[in-house]
Amino acid sequence: MPDSNETIFKRVQAGNRAAFAILVERYQRRAFAVATRLMGNRTEAEDAVQQAFLRLYASRASYDPRWRLNTWFYRILTNACIDSLRRVRSTVPLDGREFPTADTPERAMLKREQEELLRAGLAAVPVEARIVLTLYYGEGRTYREIAALRGTAVNTVKTHLRRGRAALRKALRARGVDGP
Amino acid sequence: MKTAIGLQRGSRASKSIVGSEIWFREAFALPIETPNFTRRVMDQIDLQFDRPNPADLLTRLELTASSAGITGVSFRRGRGKTARTEAGPIGHILRQAREELAEYLAGDRTFFSVPVELSQVPEFERAALEIASQIPYGEVRSYKWIAERLGKPDAARAVGGAMAANPVPLIVPCHRVVKTNGGLGGYSFGLIQKEALLNLERSTTPYVGCASTRIVCRRGCLHERRIREGGRIHFATLADAKTGGYRPCQVCRPA
Numbered sequence: 001m002p003d004s005n006e007t008i009f010k011r012v013q014a015g016n017r018a019a020f021a022i023l024v025e026r027y028q029r030r031a032f033a034v035a036t037r038l039m040g041n042r043t044e045a046e047d048a049v050q051q052a053f054l055r056l057y058a059s060r061a062s063y064d065p066r067w068r069l070n071t072w073f074y075r076i077l078t079n080a081c082i083d084s085l086r087r088v089r090s091t092v093p094l095d096g097r098e099f100p101t102a103d104t105p106e107r108a109m110l111k112r113e114q115e116e117l118l119r120a121g122l123a124a125v126p127v128e129a130r131i132v133l134t135l136y137y138g139e140g141r142t143y144r145e146i147a148a149l150r151g152t153a154v155n156t157v158k159t160h161l162r163r164g165r166a167a168l169r170k171a172l173r174a175r176g177v178d179g180p
Numbered sequence: 181m182k183t184a185i186g187l188q189r190g191s192r193a194s195k196s197i198v199g200s201e202i203w204f205r206e207a208f209a210l211p212i213e214t215p216n217f218t219r220r221v222m223d224q225i226d227l228q229f230d231r232p233n234p235a236d237l238l239t240r241l242e243l244t245a246s247s248a249g250i251t252g253v254s255f256r257r258g259r260g261k262t263a264r265t266e267a268g269p270i271g272h273i274l275r276q277a278r279e280e281l282a283e284y285l286a287g288d289r290t291f292f293s294v295p296v297e298l299s300q301v302p303e304f305e306r307a308a309l310e311i312a313s314q315i316p317y318g319e320v321r322s323y324k325w326i327a328e329r330l331g332k333p334d335a336a337r338a339v340g341g342a343m344a345a346n347p348v349p350l351i352v353p354c355h356r357v358v359k360t361n362g363g364l365g366g367y368s369f370g371l372i373q374k375e376a377l378l379n380l381e382r383s384t385t386p387y388v389g390c391a392s393t394r395i396v397c398r399r400g401c402l403h404e405r406r407i408r409e410g411g412r413i414h415f416a417t418l419a420d421a422k423t424g425g426y427r428p429c430q431v432c433r434p435a
Contacts, residue, residue, distance in 0.1 A: 017222075017225065017226075017229075020222070020225065021218055021221075021222050024217070024218045024221050024222070025218050028214070028217050028218065029212070029213070032212035032213075032214055032217075033208070033209070033210065033212050036212050037208065042212070042214075043337075045212070046214060046217075049217075050217075050220070050221055050224065053221045053225075054221070054224060054225065054228065057225055057229070058229075111210060114203075114206065114207045114210065115207070115210055117198065117207070118207040118208070118210075133204075133208070134208060137204045137205050137207075137208035137209070138208030138209055165204075168199070168204075169199045172198055172199045173199070
C-alpha cells in the first residue's frame with residue numbers, strides 16, 4: 001500500500017525535500033481543478049497553485065501530524081487563491097491553452113463546452129460561495145470538512161452552497177441554457 | 181435560441197441536464213492538466229529555500245560567451261566544478277563578466293560594460309530585452325511599460341515571456357520588471373532572489389562624486405574606484421549631483 005500523505009509529509013518535515021515531489025504529484029490535478037474554478041483563468045490558477053505548494057512547504061514546521069494533510073493543504077490553497085484574486089483586479093478571460101488529451105475529438109469538445117459554461121457561470125458567483133461549490137461538487141467534501149477548512153460554521157457553508165447554486169443556475173440560464 | 185448541450189447523446193459529459201446536480205458534479209470534477217508542473221515547483225523550492233543572498237549567487241552562476249559578447253548567464257543546480265578557464269578573446273570576455281558580476285552582487289557596481297550577444301534571440305524578445313536594459317539601477321518598471329514602448333500595449337504577457345527567456349539575467353536586468361499591480365511577477369532565479377536583488381539595488385546609491393575634481397561617476401567606474409574615502413559624496417540621482425555642481429564622468433557617462 002502506498003504511504004499516506006501524512007506519512008510522506010513527516011518525511012518532508014524531517015528534511016527530505018524529494019518526498020515533497022510525491023505530494024506535488026498527488027495533489028496537483030485536484031489543486032488545478034479547484035484553482036481554475038476559483039480564478040477562472042489557467043495562468044492565474046497555475047500561479048496560485050504554485051504559491052500554495054510553496055506555502056505548504058514553507059509551513060512544514062508548523063504542521064501537526066494529527067491533522068489531515070488534505071484539510072491543511074486545501075486551506076492553504078483556497079487562501080492562496082483568495083490572495084491572488086485580490087491582487088488581480090480585472091478578470092482575464094480563459095486563455096486558449098490546449099493540453100494533450102486521450103479523449104476523442106467529439107468528447108474533448110463536449111468537455112471544453114462544459115468547462116467553458118462552468119467558467120462563465122462561476123464568474124457570476126461570489127468568491128466564498130465559489131469556494132464552497134468547488135469543494136462540495138468538485139472535491140466531494142462534506143459540509144463539516146468545508147466548514148473546518150474555511151473556518152466557518154456548518155450552517156454558513158450550507159447558506160453559501162444554496163446561494164452559490166442559485167447564482168450559478170441563474171448565470172447558466174442567462175447564457176441560454178435549459179436547466180432545472 | 182436555447183442550446184441543448186444537455187440533450188446530446190454518446191458521452192458522459194453530455195447526458196446530464198445543464199445546471200442539474202449531476203451536471204455540477206461532472207463539470208466541477210473535470211481535471212486540468214499542466215505538464216511539467218512538479219519539476220517547476222521543485223525548482224522554485226530549491227531556489228527559494230537555498231540561501232537567497234545575492235553574493236552567494238555568484239558561485240552558482242555559469243557563463244557562456246562568443247567572441248562578440250556574453251551569450252548566457254545561468255544558474256547551476258547543486259555543486260559542480262568551476263568553469264574551466266578559456267584563453268583568447270572569449271576568455272577575456274568571460275573574466276570581465278565574472279568580475280563585473282561579482283562587483284554588482286557585492287553592491288560595488290551599478291552597470292555592466294561587458295558586451296552581450298543576443299543575436300540568437302528572436303526579434304520581439306530581443307527588442308523587449310533591449311528596453312529592459314534601459315531601466316536604471318535601483319528602479320523598476322512594469323511588463324506593461326515595456327509593452328507600450330514596443331508599440332504593443334496589450335503584449336504585457338508576451339513581454340513576461342520574453343523576460344522569462346532572458347538568456348543573460350542580471351546583465352540585462354529583467355529583475356527590474358514587475359507587475360503593474362505591484363506584484364513581483366516571475367524570475368528565473370526565483371522570486372526571493374528577485375526581491376533580494378531589488379533590495380540590494382534600493383540600498384545602494386548609484387552615483388558617487390569626487391569632492392576635489394567635482395566629477396560624478398556611476399558606481400563601478402574605474403575613476404570612482406580612485407576617489408579617496410574622505411572625498412566620496414553619494415548621490416541617489418544624477419540631478420542631485422548636477423545641482424551640487426558636479427559634472428558627469430567622460431568614461432562611465434552617467435545619464
